[in-house]
Amino acid sequence: MLDLTVRFLAWVLWLCTPPPRGRHRLGIRTSSLAPPPPRHTERLDGAASALVRPYVLTPDERRRQRERRRAVYLATPGIDVGPHPHLIHGGVR
Template structure:
């Protein structure tokens, strides 16, 4: 696969770059020697060493508040205000 990539890139470069002519033409391009990268993981991972914690799991109270926020955002797209009844301790009435 790597050899095909190198061949394709050399073909693209040869078609895009002008070919030098005459006495001062470029010397032959040496062949590219590409070594494979070293392996990333040399040892196996042990799954029993890490705890199985799912940080995205919400408590019932967090889930209720998230559902209320999402419902308020959806209703706001429809032009319906479902804001709080009290802001800084002052009761706020609906304006129509």
């Protein structure tokens, strides 16, 4: 009885699942296929790349970035800072 149940379940699964596709499907040997070609065959030239990382900032660039970040942080509660805090929207106070 167990054998009939297993066969029935195998038959139902065979009906419900799609047939396997691709190179590794069951029952088919594909040993005549050539292996895929290598993806990267040439070597990279280290001398052609820049030695300075683009994200490394000079001290002056770092200071200006810190000033901009501080101005944005203080602008959220409404505090106006910058090189000319007395000039608001182009007008003189």
